[in-house]
């Protein structure tokens with residue numbers, strides 16, 4: 001049994017920021033990360049980020065983990081980072097089991113836990129959707145930007161949210177042709193500036209369109225694309241064939257909440273937060289005492305918000321473990337102010353509606 | 363329509379364009395950022411304080427064309443790559459555009475390129491006049507190209523010939 005005051009599960013932007021503020025408060029921290037590298041989604045995001053100065057806007061995602069890791073360096077022995085280490089379960093007695101590598105199991109008994117496990121990509125059902133060549137957009141982004149592997153030559157992107165638009169742009173940067181970006185919704189879901197930049201570079205964006213069938217014998221050779229009406233029904237006679245050897249599915253993310261569900265935390269379906277999320281209070285604590293959440297695991301948003309939530313969850317979690325930070329109230333107020341600013345626009349309004357449904361007052 | 367196609371309307375574009383008198387005086391920024399999103403690096407990266415987003419970071423940016431010196435810093439800091447410079451001071455027949463360009467290999471000075479509109483359609487030819495790639499641009503180089511003046515409101519970006 002290993003002891004640590006604060007255990008953070010997930011080393012993405014939310015988890016790293018939670019570590020920074022828990023350490024700052026005086027707690028000892030262990031981060032468990034199942035990948036070999038820290039950074040979560042950031043390690044593949046070669047584009048500049050939105051947001052404001054406090055969340056490193058206009059820095060590239062790939063450069064942000066180094067900035068956060070530098071903040072962690074000075075804590076020396078107070079911090080342990082375990083990579084290639086997957087948290088498998090949080091039990092009734094507060095014990096967390098983790099799998100190191102392929103076969104070594106280790107138990108932890110922390111005073112408090114921050115779960116910051118992020119999200120996973122949603123799939124889309126259509127005929128032949130298991131043909132080789134059909135990927136999640138995040139997988140393609142990992143292949144290209146983490147491993148330097150070109151996924152194919154001609155890509156059809158399904159989904160015009162920020163991820164679909166950004167990955168399309170990055171595919172073009174890698175010299176891959178993007179034949180079109182489709183979305184079933186009647187409008188572009190991602191930011192218009194991202195859409196405009198791929199559109200002027202020659203990629204058509206087709207809203208109210210969907211893919212109904214993938215073509216090909218052993219691998220993907222093309223796709224049948226149809227127009228849709230306002231009720232999301234396919235309009236007969238609008239079938240068009242696109243030749244492509246890669247199809248990227250980018251129809252959204254869903255919170256990765258298995259650990260929380262298994263730990264007995266109260267869970268809720270909140271569409272605005274993109275799925276089943278843990279109910280929490282204003283201090284980011286779930287219905288189980290001592291288990292806190294931050295980032296995409298409690299609602300799909302952005303790295304900018306994930307970082308601020310991470311700082312907040314870290315402060316509250318450390319306080320729970322007996323290390324209330326100096327200027328606690330002021331720090332919380334400042335961070336909550338940053339979140340309010342980020343959420344002041346139309347996409348933020350949507351998130352706020354979800355949070356309202358999910359966050360308990362006390 | 364912008365929200366359906368990614369292409370802003372001519373009215374939207376003209377609304378954010380500087381007056382022609384200002385364009386004829388030298389480089390000036392045009393920010394094509396029409397949607398409320400949480401973002402403001404254009405504001406805080408401008409040393410001339412020529413771009414204002416304001417207290418609510420979801421506001422769309424406003425460029426003060428008289429304060430703007432056309433330095434180009436904001437082009438490389440805007441995550442939406444939404445800002446360009448236009449300059450009509452050099453000749454009565456042509457205008458020069460400066461755009462952030464993140465594709466490799468970079469074009470070379472003197473190279474002839476296709477010039478595209480906001481829909482990505484080739485509308486004319488242009489010539490690359492300068493390529494800037496300072497370390498401080500952090501991997502977002504700036505390419506300047508010259509086109510006939512009649513394309514001032516239509517030209518937006520460049521396209522290189524595939525070899």
Ligand SMILES: Cc1cc2nc3c(=O)[nH]c(=O)nc-3n(C[C@H](O)[C@H](O)[C@H](O)COP(=O)(O)OP(=O)(O)OC[C@H]3O[C@@H](n4cnc5c(N)ncnc54)[C@H](O)[C@@H]3O)c2cc1C
Pocket residue numbers: 009010011012013014015032033034035038039040041042045048049050051085086087088116117118119138141162163166167256259294295296297300301302303304305306
């Ligand atoms: C293509 C794309 C573009 C984006 N662009 C932007 C942008 O421009 N601006 C912006 O602000 N945001 C952007 N985002 C969103 C941003 O990346 C996410 O919101 C952010 O990464 C969420 O942070 P997180 O820490 O909650 O989760 P993640 O970054 O997903 O990190 C979770 C971590 O937990 C680890 N983990 C999961 N389960 C376990 C377990 N059981 N044990 C141990 N470790 C585990 C994972 O390996 C991962 O490293 C983008 C996302 C994508 C995919």
Ligand code: SF4
Pocket residue numbers: 390391407408409410411412413425429430431432433434435436437
């Ligand atoms: S070009 Fe320079 S002066 Fe003009 S708005 Fe941009 S940063 Fe400011």
Ligand code: SF4
Pocket residue numbers: 193393394395401402403404405415422423439440441442443444445
């Ligand atoms: S930095 Fe770019 S995307 Fe962000 S508000 Fe300014 S112009 Fe818009």
